[in-house]
Amino acid sequence: MEQLQQLQKEVRRAKRIAAERAGELHDLVEDRLPLAYEDIPALAQACYDACQHWATLNQQLLAAETHAAAVNANE
Numbered sequence: 139m140e141q142l143q144q145l146q147k148e149v150r151r152a153k154r155i156a157a158e159r160a161g162e163l164h165d166l167v168e169d170r171l172p173l174a175y176e177d178i179p180a181l182a183q184a185c186y187d188a189c190q191h192w193a194t195l196n197q198q199l200l201a202a203e204t205h206a207a208a209v210n211a212n213e
Contacts, residue, residue: 139206141202142199142202142203142206145195145198145199145202146199148195149192149195149196149199152188152191152192152195152196153192153196155188155191155192156185156188156189156191156192158188159181159184159185159187159188159189160185160188160189162181162184162185163181163182163185166178166181
């Protein structure tokens with residue numbers, strides 16, 4: 139159960155970081171384009187990587203929750 143809570147915490151943190159990266163990309167689009175167009179690739183990649191990390195952790199969490207539910211059902 140402690141591992142599940144740790145994974146939930148990691149998923150929340152990863153989601154927050156992904157949202158921050160998305161916000162940075164949004165700010166670039168809203169406030170700094172077209173002058174800062176060269177910043178697009180790096181910010182877009184950082185946002186993509188953060189979202190991908192969240193998705194991986196979220197899949198792990200869903201699998202862990204499913205496993206925990208199955209174990210609890212068998213007890």
